[in-house]
Amino acid sequence: MAEPKVKYDRQLRIWGEQGQAALEKASICLLNCGPTGSETLKNLVLGGVGSITVVDGSKVEVGDLGNNFMVDESSVGQSKAQCVCAFLQELNDAVKAKFIEEHPEELIEMNPSFFSQFTLVIATQVVEDSMVKLDRICREENIILIFARSYGLMGLVRISVKEHTVIESKPDHFLDDLRLNNPWxxxxxxxxxxxxxxxxxxxxxxxxxxxxxxxxxxxxxxxxxxxxxxxxxxxxxxxxxxxxxxxxxxxxxxxxxxxxxxxxxSPQGISPNLQKIIDDSCAEVDSNSSDFWVMVAALKVCRYRLIEDEFNSPVQPELQKYLTDEDHGTLQEANSLKVLPENTAVGLYILLRAADRFAANYSKFPGQFDGEMDEDISRLKTTAVGLLSELGCNGSALSEDLINEMCRYGASELHAVAAFVGGVASQEVIKLITRQFIPMSGTFIFNGIDHKSQLLLL
Structure with missing residues (x-):
């Protein structure tokens, strides 16, 4: 019994034995074990998560040796899921690890009930169409879902869960309410x-x-x-x-x-956020209510929009605000000055979605093959402008330089970006499983061009 306390000593000081117990009971499924997925799962395996299932139908290729540290030369030609799973198991033998050699897209399409056995699903490098389908599946089964993706010098992380209740939010600045102005x-x-x-x-x-x-x-x-x-x-x-x-x-x-x-x-009384929780219809508890609603002792409830709703009906004022920066004008105006605008994050978000549409139409990602760059740039721009038009926004706001960059990425996964994105994703997984700290809301975009990140509330 003493050995786990020594092994996990540092993290026990952060989320305590209760949080660690929740991690050790959790069952996590990883879809696609490229560098982004492998780096995410590595952090959780080291943290002592209960069990992992790695789903990937591809074989290890020579190119994987340059960006995935969990395969080596002897792995070439073998199941990527099996090789990564074996490496992760070596990091912590207390974690139960297994692999399934199947393409995630096929599982999502043909066997949706497969996901109901897990506490949480981490979907990496999944395109828009599969994201929407998987989100529906996990919502119906009340499974926590996290999307993580690396694409050249950009990264994305998005949480999707029907409702997440936080009992120990652990704020940075805690204020004791000692009822000093009105003693009992x-x-x-x-x-x-x-x-x-x-x-x-x-x-x-x-x-x-x-x-x-x-x-x-x-x-x-x-x-x-x-x-x-x-x-x-x-x-x-x-x-x-x-x-x-x-x-x-x-x-x-x-x-x-x-x-x-x-x-x-300090002002006394009930804060507006707490009042909202108290007034929530879910606060009318019965024998089937969760501990959260029974105690009503938490500080926050996080609810997330369906991915499909975000894609089809983003919050129009927010999207327009991101596209037009008061200090730097539009993305297009910034392009003429040869500078990166403050709102590059939303440009990358739109172009990533456009790249998925591009792939659906042309069976490849823009810039993926040599000799077709100029044509792909034109096609990607047309696709992105069409997407923005559907969303009721001006497509001319997109930066030409940013479009060129997305094509130059060629859908590659760079290890440095994948490691960062994996770190962010695994941090959010721990928040969600332990129900401690407040997980991020919105879509997290990492811009590796200037090392900035932003949460888009769409």
Whole structure:
């Protein structure tokens, strides 16, 4: 029993034994084990996920040796799923690993019930048509789904789940709600037994700082019309009031009270987000309700749009805002200046979707074969302009340089980009499985050209 605690010591300090237990119970399916998928799963295997199933129908080719560190020369010609699975198993023998030598697209089309056995599915390098179908399948079975993709110097990560509840959000800035401005009866009665004006130095020095704040808040309110400090000057005067009660300058409890006075100044009551949860119809619990709704103790509920809805009906004002940058104009205007605009992320997103349409029409990705670059650039531009037109946007907003770059990528998976995208995806997997921390919303786009990333809320 001691060995796993030593092995996972660092991560146990982050998400605790409960989070680790959730990981060890999880069953994960990976679709396509190229560099993006392999890097994603590697991080989860090292973290101690319960079981993995690698699905890939391709064989290892010589080209795979340059971007996938989980195959070697002896793997050429063999099942890629089997080779990657064996390598991952070596990283952590506590993880149950198996492989299925089948093309994911065929499984999605012919055997949708296959996915119901998993806690979470990671779909990598899956094109638009298969994304939509898989999303429907996983939604019906209430399976968590994450899409991850590397395409040249760009990457994409998108979570899709009907509903995700977070019980331990672990915010960066946690504010204790000690009810200092409105103490509960027992606290008030206890505070009434304490005399801050005592001349007993020992008793004065050992008064809890919370009691000091409660009594000082009451004293302040009595002389300020029942109101607590609100302005910057009020807050300074309140701290001075606390300081004036000190007998000696080494009373740590009074210093604590001054440092913690911000807890008293913070707005009290129910936040709008929490009120929304309370008002949600799901809060009407019954015997079948989840622990989340029974306790209503969480800080957030994440819901994600269907991939199909995002593709067919993106939030029009948001898409238009991304396409037109107030500071840098349109993508096309930025192109004339030979600079990369601030809104390159949405251009890459649109062009990736256009590349999938291109592949469906021409049975290859733009720029995939030598000698056809100029023709592919023209075709990709036409496809992208058509896509934007369908979405009600101006196709001329796209940058010529960006179109050329997408063709130059030739649908390649670069290991550096794949490793980064895999890291982001595996981080989100851990959030979703442990139900700790708040997972990202929207579509994450990584732009390797200038090393920037952005969440598109479409």
């Amino acid at each position: 009866p027992e606290l008030r009665r206890f505070a009434d037994t304490i005399d801050l004006n005592t001349t007993d130095a020992v008793e004065h020095k050992h008064t809890p700082y919370i009691i000091i704040l409660v009594k000082m808040a009451e004293e302040w309110a009595n002389t300020h019309g029942g109101k607590l400090p609100s302005t910057r000057e009020d807050k300074k005067q309140f701290k001075d009031l606390i300081k004036s009660k000190m007998i000696t300058m080494d009373e740590e409890n009074y210093k604590e009270a001054m440092e913690a006075s911000f807890k008293l100044f």
